[in-house]
Amino acid sequence: MSKAVSAMNGASFAGLAKVTETGLGGMITLRGDFASAKFQTAVKAATGTQVPATRKIAFGDRGAAAWMSPDELLLLVDYDSADAVVAKLSEDLATEHHMAVNVSDARACFAVSGDAAREVIAKVAPVDLEAGQFEAGDFRRTRFAQVAGAFWLDETGSFHIVCFRSVAVYMYDLLCTAAHPQSKVGIYA
Amino acid sequence: MLILECPYCGVRAEETELHGGGEAHLKRFGPGSTDDEFHDYLFMKENPRGVHLERWRHVNGCGKWFHAARCTQTLEVFGTYSAQTTEPPQEIKDKISAKRPGWTWREFKG
Structure with missing residues (x-):
């Protein structure tokens, strides 16, 4: 098999x-009934964490689970183990109505870090990023200018963005423009 | 700017995250219906000045469809509610009645 590369091959920009484009990540779309005990066990087995609360992301020892909609989770795992995790989920949920798909290669991931990270995101997404309104562990699906994307904030103050791979170049250029050194607004400073 | 709270993910989403889906609570007439019924279903939409019930989709968000009750004249939003219903819940009707006593919309009224 050919060597897998991410959409932007790890490009980064400092403004x-x-x-930063964070490279290959394992991503699984999992749909099902959150209230089902089997579903909860399967999520725990796949990522090591519980089913997250609404608009939250929960981290476990083997990955993370993010709340996408009332019946959909995004599971983040190692790129190489994604297929195995999907196989396990399909086995665990065989008797339940569900869907588990490896979407790793359909996605691109970016990180935005630094003092002005909140401002950079706020320029391009219609989300209140005031401290206290959006905190570590919060997860939000929204749009970044003209494309759909989701993001969360980690404990170190870095934002992680997920979007479709087909719009990776647009997303990267957009974030770089929003992070242009001479474009400071200072609203969250 | 229209701001609706998505009843599924709780986000107070502004217009650019949403997509309008037309009139709410349509009764569908398909195979077996008369031509007149099918015509009315397809073309005779409500277009009120005032209280209106609409479908919206949180397209750049959780992706779910939901219902919204709002006023087309003032852009005031009375409330949003689940898509899994064929009529507005009493709570929404009460909220509309509080602001627009005597309102009617198709077969629904305060």
């Missing part, structure tokens, strides 16, 4: 904030 108001540091924009």
Whole structure:
């Protein structure tokens, strides 16, 4: 098999904030009934964490689970183990109505870090990023200018963005423009 | 700017995250219906000045469809509610009645 590469091959840009393409990540779309005990056990087995609360992301020892909608989770695992995790989920949920798909290669991931990270995101997404309104562990699906994307904030103050691979170049250029060194607004400073 | 709270994910989403889906609570007429019924279903939409019930989709968000009750004249939003219903819940009707006593919309009224 050919060597897997991410959409932007790890490109990075340093401006108001540091924009980095974070490379290959394992991503699984999992749909099902959150209230079902089997579903909860399967999520725990796949990622090591519980089913997250609404608009939250929960981290476990083998990955993370993010709340996408009332019946959909995004599971983040190692790129190489994604297929195995999907196989396990399909086995665990065989008797339940569900869907588990490895979407790793359909996605691109970015990180925005630094003092102005909140401002850079706020420029392009219609989300209140005031401290206290959006905190570590919060997860939000929204749009970034003209494309759909989701993001969360980690404990170190870095934002992680997930979007479709087909719009990776647009997303990277957009974030770099928003992080242009001479474009400071200072609203969250 | 229209701001609706998505009843599924709780986000107070502004217009650019949403997509309008037209009139709410349509009764569908398909195979077996008369031509007149099918015509009315397809073309005779409510277009009120005032209280209106609409479908919206949180397209750049959780992706779910939901219902919204709002006023087309003032852009005031009375409330949003689940898509899994064929009529507005009493709570929404009460909220509309509080602001627009005597309102009617198709077969629904305060």
